[in-house]
Amino acid sequence: xAGVTQTPKFQVLKxxxxxxxxxxxxxxxxxxxxxxxxxxxxxRLIYYSASEGTTxxxxxxxxxxxxxxxxxxxxxxxESAAPSQTSVYFCASKVGGYSYNEQFFGPGTRLTVx
Amino acid sequence: xxxxxxxxxxxxxxxxEDVTLDCVYETRxxxxxxxxxxxxxxxxxxxxxxxxxxxxQNEISGRYSWNFQKSTSSFNFTITASQVVDSAVYFCAxxxxxxxxxxxxxxxxxxxxP
Numbered sequence: 001x002a003g004v005t006q007t008p009k010f011q012v013l014k015x016x017x018x019x020x021x022x023x024x025x026x027x028x029x030x031x032x033x034x035x036x037x038x039x040x041x042x043x044r045l046i047y048y049s050a051s052e053g054t055t056x057x058x059x060x061x062x063x064x065x066x067x068x069x070x071x072x073x074x075x076x077x078x079e080s081a082a083p084s085q086t087s088v089y090f091c092a093s094k095v096g097g098y099s100y101n102e103q104f105f106g107p108g109t110r111l112t113v114x
Numbered sequence: 115x116x117x118x119x120x121x122x123x124x125x126x127x128x129x130x131e132d133v134t135l136d137c138v139y140e141t142r143x144x145x146x147x148x149x150x151x152x153x154x155x156x157x158x159x160x161x162x163x164x165x166x167x168x169x170x171q172n173e174i175s176g177r178y179s180w181n182f183q184k185s186t187s188s189f190n191f192t193i194t195a196s197q198v199v200d201s202a203v204y205f206c207a208x209x210x211x212x213x214x215x216x217x218x219x220x221x222x223x224x225x226x227x228p
Contacts, residue, residue: 040123040220040221041220042205042218042219042220042221043205043216043218044218045215045216048215050214058215088157090159092159097214098211098214099214100147100164100166100209100211100214101164102149102161102164103161103216104161105158105159105160106158107157107158108157108158
């Protein structure tokens, strides 16, 4: 099992450009998440999907959109990148929807917006 | 309000010393779970432990131990006989049945010197 995979690992964008971060999990998990991690701030939830076909906003959704393509895949799109979106982005998944289970994380995508 | 505080931004110790990482949480929910994750320099997030609010037994796993005290709203993590490989950022997180989303502390960077 690959677990949670993310592509790309690194990306540099210019202000105003768009891109999609891809995430896939092979653990048959119901829930998937997108976080951003900034220095000294821990992880902040951008969007999540408790089950296939549903998505909900997290703490910091502005400037992002998501798509739960199927049970395995959950993508994050930046329509018009801004320097404030420079961050490390993590995708995660867990068994169950609204449950107490632990989340499993992908390796992260380091995004720089110039 | 729900909150996780890791007051220690950075800790530096010499190898073989014992070290305790503090985690204090706030919630009014009676049912909740607490988590610890490790983020080594390579960047991935690794799940370490989950503890529910009804189980105050201490947990020991090899050199790692966790002390959960509801009376002080703390879930502290101790590494005994630290090793250089323990160097990482450690995150404490809280999950309640208010919304089943992880609330993260800012993390403690642990540096183990040889």
